[in-house]
Each structure stands twice: as C-alpha cells, then as structure tokens.
Amino acid sequence: MLLEELHELAEKEKAGRKQICVRCCMSAGCMSSQADEIKKVMEKAVVDNNLTDKVEIRRVGCMGFCGQGPMISIESEGLLYENVTPESAPSIIQALAGGKTDVQKGDPNHPFFARQELVVRAQGGRIDPERIEDYIEIGGYSALHRVVHELQPAQVVEAITQSGLRGRGGAGFPTGLKWATVAKSKGERKYVVCNGDEGDPGAFMDRSVLESDPHTVLEGMAIAGYAVGATQGYLYVRAEYPLAISRLQIAIKQAKQKGVLGEGVFESTFNFNVEIRIGAGAFVCGEETALMASIEGRRGQPRPRPPFPAEKGLWGFPTLINNVETFANIVHIITRGAAWYASLGTAKSKGTKVFALTGSIRNNGLIEVPMGITIRDIVEGLGGGAPEGKQIKAVQTGGPSGGCIPASLFDTPVDYDSLMKVGSIMGSGGMVVMDNSTNMVDVARFYMQFCMEESCGKCIPCRVGTLQMYNLLDKILKRQGTMKDLELLEELCDMVKNTSLCGLGQTAPNPVISTLRYFRNEYLELLQPDEGEPAALNGNGKTAEAAATR
Amino acid sequence: MKETKPPLPSQDKRWKIIDAKMRKLGYKPHALIETLHAVQQAFGFLEDVALKWVAKSLHVPPSRVYGVATFYNFFTLKPQGAHTCVVCLGTACYVKGAAKIVDAIGAFAGIKSGETTPDKQLSLLSARCIGACGIAPTVVYDGNVAGRLTPEQAVEKLKGYLTHAA
Numbered sequence: 001m002l003l004e005e006l007h008e009l010a011e012k013e014k015a016g017r018k019q020i021c022v023r024c025c026m027s028a029g030c031m032s033s034q035a036d037e038i039k040k041v042m043e044k045a046v047v048d049n050n051l052t053d054k055v056e057i058r059r060v061g062c063m064g065f066c067g068q069g070p071m072i073s074i075e076s077e078g079l080l081y082e083n084v085t086p087e088s089a090p091s092i093i094q095a096l097a098g099g100k101t102d103v104q105k106g107d108p109n110h111p112f113f114a115r116q117e118l119v120v121r122a123q124g125g126r127i128d129p130e131r132i133e134d135y136i137e138i139g140g141y142s143a144l145h146r147v148v149h150e151l152q153p154a155q156v157v158e159a160i161t162q163s164g165l166r167g168r169g170g171a172g173f174p175t176g177l178k179w180a181t182v183a184k185s186k187g188e189r190k191y192v193v194c195n196g197d198e199g200d201p202g203a204f205m206d207r208s209v210l211e212s213d214p215h216t217v218l219e220g221m222a223i224a225g226y227a228v229g230a231t232q233g234y235l236y237v238r239a240e241y242p243l244a245i246s247r248l249q250i251a252i253k254q255a256k257q258k259g260v261l262g263e264g265v266f267e268s269t270f271n272f273n274v275e276i277r278i279g280a281g282a283f284v285c286g287e288e289t290a291l292m293a294s295i296e297g298r299r300g301q302p303r304p305r306p307p308f309p310a311e312k313g314l315w316g317f318p319t320l321i322n323n324v325e326t327f328a329n330i331v332h333i334i335t336r337g338a339a340w341y342a343s344l345g346t347a348k349s350k351g352t353k354v355f356a357l358t359g360s361i362r363n364n365g366l367i368e369v370p371m372g373i374t375i376r377d378i379v380e381g382l383g384g385g386a387p388e389g390k391q392i393k394a395v396q397t398g399g400p401s402g403g404c405i406p407a408s409l410f411d412t413p414v415d416y417d418s419l420m421k422v423g424s425i426m427g428s429g430g431m432v433v434m435d436n437s438t439n440m441v442d443v444a445r446f447y448m449q450f451c452m453e454e455s456c457g458k459c460i461p462c463r464v465g466t467l468q469m470y471n472l473l474d475k476i477l478k479r480q481g482t483m484k485d486l487e488l489l490e491e492l493c494d495m496v497k498n499t500s501l502c503g504l505g506q507t508a509p510n511p512v513i514s515t516l517r518y519f520r521n522e523y524l525e526l527l528q529p530d531e532g533e534p535a536a537l538n539g540n541g542k543t544a545e546a547a548a549t550r
Numbered sequence: 551m552k553e554t555k556p557p558l559p560s561q562d563k564r565w566k567i568i569d570a571k572m573r574k575l576g577y578k579p580h581a582l583i584e585t586l587h588a589v590q591q592a593f594g595f596l597e598d599v600a601l602k603w604v605a606k607s608l609h610v611p612p613s614r615v616y617g618v619a620t621f622y623n624f625f626t627l628k629p630q631g632a633h634t635c636v637v638c639l640g641t642a643c644y645v646k647g648a649a650k651i652v653d654a655i656g657a658f659a660g661i662k663s664g665e666t667t668p669d670k671q672l673s674l675l676s677a678r679c680i681g682a683c684g685i686a687p688t689v690v691y692d693g694n695v696a697g698r699l700t701p702e703q704a705v706e707k708l709k710g711y712l713t714h715a716a
Contacts, residue, residue: 028680028681028682028695029682029684029697031695032697033685065684066684066685067684069684200679201639201640201642201644201678201679202641202679202683203679203681204679204681204682204683204684239624240677240679240680240681242693277583278583278587279624280586280587280622280623281622281625281678282622294583296579296580297579297580297582297608298614298618299617359642359645360645364642366684430641432641432642434645443645446641
C-alpha cells in the first residue's frame with residue numbers, strides 16, 4: 001500500500017459515515033452483560049424506526065467505566081447510557097426518533113472521564129477493533145509509513161529515548177535505552193516480543209488495549225522492528241483472554257492484506273511479520289526470560305541475567321521485549337513528537353499510565369492519568385471515594401510484586417520512584433482499593449498463596465521460601481502464631497527477596513513487607529504469647545511495642 | 551536420515567486438525583505449546599496417547615512434553631465435566647467475596663475446586679484473574695462470563711447451566 005492509498009481509504013471511510021454514530025462497548029466486561037445482544041437489537045431498532053440513513057451502530061472497544069457497563073455512547077448528541085440491557089436498548093434508538101427512554105444516563109463530563117489524560121486509550125472506545133479501516137480513518141499506520149520511508153532506524157530510537165518513555169510492565173526500564181541496546185547488538189536475526197501476559201490479578205489494562213485497539217500495538221511493534229532491525233515479532237497473550245486473541249488474529253490478517261505488515265511494509269524493503277503465541281496459565285511467564293522459554297515451547301522457567309534478552313534472547317538472538325502498553329505509546333510518540341510526550345508527567349516518569357481501578361470504590365474501571373497525579377486524586381477524584389458506609393483503608397498497586405499504600409500516604413504522587421519509596425511499585429497498573437472490612441494479614445496471605453502456587457520451582461529461595469512464608473502467615477491468621485513466628489517471617493522476607501533468581505521471588509515478600517510496615521498492629525493483634533512471655537499480646541506488651549517502633 | 555512422520559493415533563478426524571497445526575509451524579519443537587492448545591481444544595484434555603504422538607511428531611522427548619503439559623495451569627490431563635464453572639480468584643474478585651462463591655458452589659455440587667463431579671456433569675475450577683475486575687466478583691460458566699454475583703446468585707446461575715445439555 002502507498003501513502004495515497006492510505007489517505008484515500010481514510011477519506012472513503014469518513015465519507016461513508018452516517019450523521020449519528022451509536023457506539024456500543026463490546027469489550028470483555030460489557031460482553032459478559034450481553035453487549036452483543038444489545039448491539040443486535042439496536043441494529044433492528046434502527047431499521048424499525050426508519051433511521052437507516054441517519055444512524056449507524058458501531059462496535060467499539062472499552063470505554064473504561066466497566067463498573068457501569070454495558071455502555072452506549074452517542075457522541076454527536078452528547079449522550080452516554082449506562083447499565084443498558086437488551087430489553088431497554090431499543091428505546092435508546094426510539095429516543096433518537098423523538099421517543100422516550102428511561103435507560104440510566106451517564107455524564108460524559110463525569111470526573112471519572114474528565115480527569116483523565118488519554119493517550120494509549122484515546123481510540124479504544126471510538127473505533128471498531130475488528131476493522132482496520134476504522135483505525136486507518138483516524139490516522140492509523142501513517143506513523144509506520146513515515147518511519148519506514150522518512151526516518152533512519154537510529155532516528156526512531158532517538159525519538160523514543162527523547163520521549164523519556166519507561167517500560168510499562170512495571171519495572172520502568174528506559175525504553176529508548178533498551179531499543180538502542182538491541183539495535184547495537186549483533187545477530188543474524190533479531191526479534192521483537194510483545195509481553196501481553198498480564199498476570200497480575202486485578203489488572204486488565206493490557207486486555208483492554210488488545211481488545212479495543214489491536215492495531216496500535218501491532219503498529220508499535222512494527223516501528224520497533226524497523227528501529228532495531230528485526231523482521232519477526234511475537235505477541236504473547238494469556239489464554240484467559242480469548243476475545244483479545246481473536247481480535248488480534250483478525251487485526252494481523254487485515255494488516256497483511258493491506259500490506260502494512262508482512263513482506264515489504266508499505267512497499268519498502270522492510271519486512272515484518274507478527275505471530276501470536278498463547279500462554280497457558282503461568283504467572284512467571286510475565287518474566288521476560290521465562291516468557292521467551294515459553295515461546296520456544298518449553299516450561300516457562302527463567303534463567304539468570306545477564307546475558308539480557310537484548311543481547312541473547314529468543315533462540316540466542318538479540319530480542320527486544322516490551323509490554324503491551326509500552327508498544328501502544330510508540331505510535332503517539334512518533335506522530336505527536338518526543339517533546340510533546342516528554343511534556344506529560346513528571347521529571348523522571350514521563351507520559352501517562354493506565355490503571356485498573358477496582359475493589360471497594362464507587363467508580364471502577366480503567367483510567368489513564370498523567371504520571372505524578374496523587375493517589376488521593378485517583379481514589380477520591382476519579383474513583384469517587386468509598387461506596388456508601390465504607391471507609392478506604394489502603395490501595396494496593398503492583399499485584400503480588402507490589403505493596404499496600406495506607407490512606408495516610410494518599411498524597412504520594414504516582415510515579416515510579418515515589419511509589420518505590422513508600423514500599424510499593426508502579427507495577428503493570430492494577431490498583432485495588434481496600435476498605436476497613438479487609439484484613440491486611442489476609443491480603444498478605446492471599447498474595448503469598450498466589451506466589452507459592454506460581455513459583456516455577458527452579459530456585460530454592462522462592463520455591464521453599466514462599467511456602468514457608470505462606471505457612472507462617474496462615475498460622476498467624478489462625479491465631480496460632482507467636483512473636484517468634486513473626487520474626488522468622490521477617491527474616492524469610494529478607495532472604496527470599498535477596499536470593500531469588502527472578503523477579504517473582506525477589507518481589508514475592510513485598511506484600512508482606514508493606515503490610516508489616518503500615519499495618520503491623522493487625523499482625524500483632526493476632527499473635528499469641530510466646531511461652532514464658534505472656535505480656536506480648538495485643539500490642540500492649542513490651543515485645544510488641546519494641547517491634548512496632550522498629 | 552529421512553525423518554518419518556508417526557501415523558495418526560486413530561481414525562478420529564480431530565487428529566488431522568492437530569496435525570495441520572503442527573505442519574503450519576514446521577513440526578518444530580517450539581510448536582509444542584501451540585500444539586497442546588490444539589489438542590486440548592479438540593479433545594478437552596491431554597490424553598497419554600496424544601502426548602506421545604505429539605512428542606514423536608515434533609521430535610521432542612516425551613519427558614519434555616509431559617513437563618510442559620504439567621507446568622502450565624491451563625493444561626489438564628484429566629477429562630473435564632460436561633459443564634465447567636470457573637470462579638475468578640483475582641484480587642478484585644477476592645476482596646469482593648469470591649472465596650464465598652467457591653464455597654457455595656462447592657457445597658452445592660459436593661466437590662472442591664479442581665474436581666469434577668462423579669457423574670461427570672460439572673468441573674469446578676478457579677482462575678487467577680480473567681481481567682473483568684470492573685464487574686467483580688465473576689464466574690465463567692461454560693465460557694460465558696457473569697459478573698457482580700452473590701454466592702446465592704452464583705449457585706442459581708449454575709443450576710440454569712446444568713439443566714441445559716452441554
């Protein structure tokens with residue numbers, strides 16, 4: 001395909017649009033509440049009300065406000081409908097023809113939407129993820145065209161470096177530096193891998209991006225391929241995300257048909273193919289070396305680094321591996337410029353971050369906010385605070401590798417370094433709000449059970465350590481533990497953190513460490529007196545007091 | 551040495567679908583996980599005869615095939631019930647009471663998570679996180695996601711699925 005053809009296709013799409021576009025969220029959350037049925041009955045209602053010349057029903061991706069789904073948006077009329085059902089949906093169309101509807105109306109200017117800064121998620125709730133034409137209409141694939149025809153690979157790497165983008169998988173490694181390393185590495189072949197193994201429980205940002213805007217990720221991967229000199233890409237997606245997998249398959253097929261992926265991208269000499277690899281339910285495969293082992297068809301067990309994948313990755317060749325959200329940022333950096341991107345966020349954490357705001361909160365769903373926003377702004381501003389009668393106690397970020405941030409620290413800005421300082425991590429974007437009914441020792445045990453079951457078993461500190469820590473937490477929770485057990489637990493936290501092979505083990509103690517740091521009393525309240533030391537109960541004893549001031 | 555392809559284990563047409571998958575990936579060892587996905591999709595679980603045949607076809611030792619099949623949670627070596635019920639135990643679902651749903655369904659069906667009823671009608675499973683946290687807590691019945699459930703509603707819905715043929 002040539003640039004003219006790309007523009008022509010976009011124009012043709014625009015010309016074919018009808019006056020009113022009714023957007024119907026068909027992402028996994030809304031689909032579970034019969035969104036496909038809703039779309040069908042609305043299409044029928046358009047015919048029944050003689051509105052076929054004026055109104056079109058469009059399948060779109062996630063609009064974000066999952067807690068109020070299924071959602072219907074009619075932008076031209078400034079309308080947003082929530083909690084739609086197949087029974088109530090036809091009345092929405094009747095209302096367009098002058099009738100009435102009593103479907104719950106949402107406010108498009110609700111703080112949940114108004115406080116967001118959309119980059120990665122800007123297109124998701126607007127285009128049909130199963131039609132490449134929709135993506136091209138809004139300017140899709142023109143960044144890739146520009147890259148392969150106007151820029152040198154080194155210029156692309158430079159742009160990414162200048163943007164200040166850091167890896168969105170959680171650790172926050174500078175993306176430009178990673179690209180530059182792979183570009184410099186020598187290898188007969190190179191690979192680009194997209195990590196879509198979103199394993200953190202309570203996180204679904206990547207699922208939403210893949211389901212709602214698959215082409216953005218593919219385009220980002222292709223740009224990366226050009227920049228580092230790779231011709232083959234792998235997109236590793238969890239088996240738990242069937243809708244994302246099927247939409248990606250459709251997207252890859254359409255991109256190849258249009259000549260924007262495959263042999264001779266945009267009739268240049270650059271070739272780039274993408275294949276999907278489906279995960280099989282192993283959390284550890286989110287770790288990059290384990291993920292590559294899995295792509296190679298082996299057990300997903302990590303190996304020591306160095307050598308880093310950038311030097312020796314898939315089948316021993318230099319491999320660039322980035323997270324879904326990282327790739328989804330690339331197109332915007334190329335299109336709008338590195339300087340624009342660097343103007344968003346804070347000095348050391350640029351851009352925006354998508355979070356899955358869930359748990360005990362009034363407005364739950366997906367949000368995209370500029371880095372540097374405070375946790376309070378997110379929880380109280382966008383999230384609307386606790387549901388009636390509840391009081392928010394903490395926010396958990398980073399899943400099993402992260403920590404709990406207590407309400408007293410809600411003024412902490414959300415950036416890589418500040419979150420690290422308060423004992424949590426940015427993580428991939430899960431943000432689970434917990435209220436007073438949640439026991440923090442139980443939360444710690446929940447995550448430890450997760451890590452224990454997901455430990456791959458390769459290194460002893462993680463395999464045995466997580467089991468022992470789980471047993472200790474379980475003992476304490478059952479009111480059978482003593483101060484000695486707590487001390488042993490802390491010792492184990494330190495050991496597992498410092499001696500495990502990969503990120504899973506190194507971060508597994510984090511939920512325990514952070515809950516001990518901020519909610520130590522909840523542990524102490526459960527402890528039984530040590531033999532011969534009956535005074536240690538309830539935080540009133542000497543031992544407990546000494547421990548609390550540590 | 552000329553490589554010989556092992557014969558299909560039986561006349562069952564499903565083997566051909568799996569063979570096509572392996573052919574598409576060049577019968578390379580790295581096709582193993584993709585192939586096991588195809589086997590499980592076709593047969594519902596990974597039986598011994600399939601594992602042995604896949605090992606021969608992809609030129610990998612049976613130990614490695616077994617190692618991979620048992621490493622990943624998604625693969626099962628046991629046949630599943632006619633209906634499956636997967637309770638999501640992700641963090642958002644957990645803090646909203648998913649454990650009580652598991653207990654309620656378990657009590658109703660008389661099985662624990664990971665088990666299948668003796669009449670082979672129902673398998674009760676749990677998932678790490680299905681990514682539908684906005685509507686937590688969630689349960690997946692025969693592949694259909696249902697959200698915002700109480701333990702009672704979860705059991706009621708299950709009854710509905712069980713009365714329909716798989």
